[in-house]
Amino acid sequence: MARVAFIGLGRMGHGMAGRYLDAGFAVAVWNRSKAKADDLIARGARWATSPEDAAIDADAVVTMVADDEASREVWLTRDGAATTMKAGTLAIECSTVSYRHALELARQLRDRGLIYIDSPVTGLPDAAAVGKLTLLVGADTADLERARPYLAPLSTTIRHFGPVGSGTVYKLINNLMGAIQIAGIAEGLAIAEQAGLDMKLVLEAIETGVAASPQVIRHSRRMAARNFSGATFTAALRHKDAAYAVTLAESLLSDVPLMGRAAVEAYARAKAYAPDEDEGKLIEIVSRHKGATTK
Numbered sequence: 001m002a003r004v005a006f007i008g009l010g011r012m013g014h015g016m017a018g019r020y021l022d023a024g025f026a027v028a029v030w031n032r033s034k035a036k037a038d039d040l041i042a043r044g045a046r047w048a049t050s051p052e053d054a055a056i057d058a059d060a061v062v063t064m065v066a067d068d069e070a071s072r073e074v075w076l077t078r079d080g081a082a083t084t085m086k087a088g089t090l091a092i093e094c095s096t097v098s099y100r101h102a103l104e105l106a107r108q109l110r111d112r113g114l115i116y117i118d119s120p121v122t123g124l125p126d127a128a129a130v131g132k133l134t135l136l137v138g139a140d141t142a143d144l145e146r147a148r149p150y151l152a153p154l155s156t157t158i159r160h161f162g163p164v165g166s167g168t169v170y171k172l173i174n175n176l177m178g179a180i181q182i183a184g185i186a187e188g189l190a191i192a193e194q195a196g197l198d199m200k201l202v203l204e205a206i207e208t209g210v211a212a213s214p215q216v217i218r219h220s221r222r223m224a225a226r227n228f229s230g231a232t233f234t235a236a237l238r239h240k241d242a243a244y245a246v247t248l249a250e251s252l253l254s255d256v257p258l259m260g261r262a263a264v265e266a267y268a269r270a271k272a273y274a275p276d277e278d279e280g281k282l283i284e285i286v287s288r289h290k291g292a293t294t295k
Helices: 013-022 034-042 051-055 068-076 099-111 125-129 141-151 166-194 199-208 214-225 235-252 258-273 279-286
Strands: 003-007 026-030 060-063 090-093 115-118 134-138 157-162
Touching: 003 013, 003 051, 013 026, 013 034, 013 125, 026 034, 026 051, 060 068, 060 141, 068 090, 068 099, 090 099, 090 141, 099 115, 099 166, 099 235, 115 134, 115 141, 115 166, 134 141, 134 166, 141 157, 157 166, 166 199, 166 214, 166 235, 166 258, 166 279, 199 214, 214 279, 235 258, 235 279, 258 279
Parallel strands: 003 026, 003 060, 060 090, 090 115, 134 157
Antiparallel strands: none
């Protein structure tokens, strides 16, 4: 029986870990809060006391954590997973991290004889729970082939962008474009509201016009109705991803990426307003009248 250590049981990670159980893997799990693992333990997962403990005897270690700092902590600290991983073990980072961190982590894990693959994902928590994510992979071709059995429970759609780090590059591009679009939706709807337009007609026109996109269709009605139940992505996480993307853009482009910086600024305000709530709450900030202040 193949053995997987899964580290990070947040909105996405919980469903992803469950997929390995569904597929018949022996699964060890670790999360800062054990309560998030209770149902997985009841299904047969082994609770680990640390990332180091989770990784003992694992054939692959998969992580899904918030940011660079959390990634570094679960991989490289004294009780990090790399401490007990055997040479040749797969290290699969599904988190959205910065490009610089992805390259540095890859270097440090390779120095320990481990096989590093960056495989950030796209898709919502319900897709994670049924194995229908899209995996954005950066890896040597031979390493990807070795990793496929450990990626298959998560998705049948694997986009291999090239060497290590390239999957992270595309994920940052994807999430920056999402941030720009969602900030644009909030601004456009706020203008329509303040101008007194018929919002039912506005929404119909948006959804069927040239500005429509999956992001627009997913968020426009929720924003207009101020319906933020069932949060899919938080303001803090979107701000983090957009900031990582702008840092990358500034290292590659000769001109300052104005739209990216504007999106980071918009999400900085959303993060200050409601960091752990749905990113759609951005509408509550931009729809205020001139002179109004946020809390």
